[in-house]
Amino acid sequence: MAKNDVPSSLLMASLVLSVWAAAANGHNITAILDSFPDYSVYNGYMSQTKVADEVNSRDTVTCLVLPNAAMTALAAKHSLAAIKNALRLLVLLDYFDPQKLHDIPLGTTLTTTLYQTTGAPGKQGFVNITNVRGGRVAFGPSSPGSKLASDYTKSVRQIPYNISVLEISAPIIFPGLLDAPTAADSNLTALLEKAGCKTFASLLVSTGLLKNFQSAMDKGLTLFAPNDEAFNADGVPDLNSLSSADLVTLLQYHALLSYTPKDSLKLADHPISTMATGSSGKFDLTVSSQGDDVTLHTGVDSSRVANTVLDDTPVAILTVDSVLLPSELFGHAPAPAPAPSSLPPSPLPSTPAPAPASKSAKAPSPLPLSPPAPPSSSPAASPQAASDKADVKNSSGAAELVRSLATLIAVAVAALWLLLM
Ligand SMILES: *[C@@H]1O[C@H](CO)[C@@H](O)[C@H](O)[C@H]1NC(C)=O
Ligand SMILES: *[C@@H]1O[C@H](CO)[C@@H](O)[C@H](O)[C@H]1NC(C)=O
Ligand SMILES: *[C@@H]1O[C@H](CO)[C@@H](O)[C@H](O)[C@H]1NC(C)=O
Ligand SMILES: *[C@@H]1O[C@H](CO)[C@@H](O)[C@H](O)[C@H]1NC(C)=O
Numbered sequence: 001m002a003k004n005d006v007p008s009s010l011l012m013a014s015l016v017l018s019v020w021a022a023a024a025n026g027h028n029i030t031a032i033l034d035s036f037p038d039y040s041v042y043n044g045y046m047s048q049t050k051v052a053d054e055v056n057s058r059d060t061v062t063c064l065v066l067p068n069a070a071m072t073a074l075a076a077k078h079s080l081a082a083i084k085n086a087l088r089l090l091v092l093l094d095y096f097d098p099q100k101l102h103d104i105p106l107g108t109t110l111t112t113t114l115y116q117t118t119g120a121p122g123k124q125g126f127v128n129i130t131n132v133r134g135g136r137v138a139f140g141p142s143s144p145g146s147k148l149a150s151d152y153t154k155s156v157r158q159i160p161y162n163i164s165v166l167e168i169s170a171p172i173i174f175p176g177l178l179d180a181p182t183a184a185d186s187n188l189t190a191l192l193e194k195a196g197c198k199t200f201a202s203l204l205v206s207t208g209l210l211k212n213f214q215s216a217m218d219k220g221l222t223l224f225a226p227n228d229e230a231f232n233a234d235g236v237p238d239l240n241s242l243s244s245a246d247l248v249t250l251l252q253y254h255a256l257l258s259y260t261p262k263d264s265l266k267l268a269d270h271p272i273s274t275m276a277t278g279s280s281g282k283f284d285l286t287v288s289s290q291g292d293d294v295t296l297h298t299g300v301d302s303s304r305v306a307n308t309v310l311d312d313t314p315v316a317i318l319t320v321d322s323v324l325l326p327s328e329l330f331g332h333a334p335a336p337a338p339a340p341s342s343l344p345p346s347p348l349p350s351t352p353a354p355a356p357a358s359k360s361a362k363a364p365s366p367l368p369l370s371p372p373a374p375p376s377s378s379p380a381a382s383p384q385a386a387s388d389k390a391d392v393k394n395s396s397g398a399a400e401l402v403r404s405l406a407t408l409i410a411v412a413v414a415a416l417w418l419l420l421m
Contacts, residue, residue, distance in 0.1 A: 027163045029055045029063060036156060039167075041071040042087075049084040049313055054114050054263035055091055055163075062092040062164040064139065065156060066171060074171050081180035081312035086171050088115040089127065095161045096129070101152060107131040110142050115177075117292045118262065119307030127172050141174035149173075183217050183315040195309040195319055197225040200254070203239070207248050213255060216275075220314040222256040224296065224305070226323045235301070236323050237330065246329055252276035253283055253298075253326045259314035262305055265294050276326065283326050296320065299327035 030052050033043040042065050046052040055061055066074065075083055091114040108130040116125025126142035138148035150172050156165040181191060188210060192201035204210040213221060230236070239247060252275040260272070271284035286297045294305040303322035310317040 026059065027056060027159055028052075029163070029165075032157050032163070032165060033065070038067050039065045039071075039156070041068045041075070042066050045071065045075060045083055046087060049080060049087060050259075050261065050264060051084060051087045051091065051114065053267065054088070054117075054261075057263055057267055058091075058093065060093065060095050060162060062094060062096040062166060064090040064092065064150075064166055064168045064172075066090070067153075067167060070170055078178050079180065079182045079184075079312065081182045081310070082178040084311060084313070085115060085177050085180050086173065088118065089113050089125065089172050089177065090168070091115075092127065093117075095164055096166070097158050097160065097164050098152075098155045098166070101129065101137050101166070102131060102135065104129060104131055114263075118311065124174065139168060139172050141172060143174060146174070180312070181310050183310065183312040186310060186312075188214060188217075188317075191309055191317065192225055195225065195307070195317075196227045197319060199228050199231045200225045200251075203247070203251055207244065207251060209248060209251050212275075216255075216257055217315050220257055220259045222258060222260045222316045222318070224254045224303075224318055224320045224324060225309070226254070226303070226320050227306070230303075230321060230323050233322060237325075249276045249283070250323075250326070250329065253285075253324055254320075259316055261311050261316040262294055262308060262318060265289070265296075265305065282328050285324065296324060298324050300325040300330045 030043060030047055033039050033046070036043075046055070055063060074086060078086070093112050093114065093116075096111075108128065110123060110126040110128055112126050114125075116123075118125070123142045128140045128142050128146060128148060130138050130140075130148055132138050132148070137152040139150040139152070140146040140148035149170055151169040153167045153169050156167055158164045189201045189205060192198070192204075204213065213223065231239070239250075242250065255275040256272060257275055260268075265272075265287050266289040268287040271286045273281075274283050274285060276283035288295050288297065296303050296305065301322055301324070303320040303324055306319040306321055308316065308318055
């Protein structure tokens with residue numbers, strides 16, 4: 001049976017995702033369009049690209065739908081990633097019924113769309129709606145002087161003031177909209193480098209994880225790529241001090257084995273499993289959102305999801321502003337790594353505290369992992385030595401905390417005793 005071949009984590013992830021989708025309340029664009037055979041091609045692509053989920057997660061939207069002939073013409077020449085961009089530009093994040101369309105103040109306006117939420121520069125993700133002569137309403141790209149080549153043709157359905165569905169004659173296209181990178185012909189490292197994530201890209205290469213990510217691209221992959229500044233931010237531990245197993249775990253923590261673009265993340269009301277999540281669970285992320293801002297929380301830090309670099313079902317590459325630090329590895333104050341030579345000798349007998357490091361190293365990986373090579377730039381004599389040092393640092397930190405707490409209590413007791421005398 002083919003189903004048995006699907007890694008269970010993948011199955012779990014998709015199950016959880018479909019539960020979230022079903023939990024989203026309000027309208028359902030797929031169900032609305034099901035009763036209009038004229039838009040069946042459009043409806044099919046809305047589901048296939050998951051733009052339907054994005055529409056359903058919004059309280060107030062207007063969908064500009066294309067009749068079958070126009071949609072077929074658009075789809076024939078373009079990749080799914082390009083079609084997705086085109087569909088997103090047809091979802092206005094405001095409620096326009098026919099009346100409002102004809103009553104636009106001053107006869108022309110720019111309105112934002114779902115495409116803008118992917119991190120489009122400037123007003124690229126806006127569309128121009130203009131009342132032209134003879135009661136005609138026309139749509140076009142937002143750039144000044146654009147041709148308004150798409151006409152409002154008829155009203156399809158309204159649920160005031162949540163969703164309005166209007167038919168238009170042609171897609172709204174600006175130059176470059178349909179040049180979306182596709183997963184199939186993408187060089188992952190080149191894409192990441194171009195998006196300002198050179199450090200992340202080079203770590204994927206040096207650890208050998210790139211191959212795992214590439215092989216996951218057929219079935220479902222979402223990457224949260226920290227930009228280069230994120231790796232230099234305060235509080236980010238020195239990656240050279242991590243064992244290579246922990247480094248691999250940290251990188252896997254930035255990947256999901258499912259297709260979860262930004263708007264699908266918003267629907268997440270459960271912690272989401274990452275590629276670092278083993279059979280014991282853990283290494284998960286929680287998601288919060290406010291409007292179009294999506295934030296990932298690790299328990300140690302949080303990061304905003306910034307731009308969409310690639311969105312081609314089933315692959316999404318998103319940039320994040322901060323390195324995601326899993327609490328399983330960094331729960332005990334990551335503290336900017338002091339120079340190894342200045343480490344005080346540990347005053348405690350080395351307690352056999354269960355180091356999260358060794359646990360994560362043994363956690364079963366959902367994909368066959370090629371043996372991780374130590375980062376080429378690592379000055380550590382051996383990855384194990386580096387991890388031992390990290391453990392020493394942690395236990396001495398704990399000892400210091402205990403000592404200062406003890407001192408504090410002693411001082412407080414003494415003060416109280418003096419007061420009572
Ligand atoms: C929306 O409607 C379609 C069919 O009309 C259905 O398959 C789908 O599960 C619905 N989605 C939600 C989130 O209820
Ligand atoms: C919309 O496009 C038309 C034609 O290019 C232009 O005259 C009008 O100023 C634009 N409207 C806005 C609000 O930019
Ligand atoms: C419109 O959306 C609001 C907020 O999501 C919801 O409470 C309301 O029931 C919806 N109205 C209709 C008619 O579905
Ligand atoms: C992908 O791009 C990187 C750098 O941009 C380059 O070094 C590598 O050779 C490319 N890989 C392929 C398969 O083209």
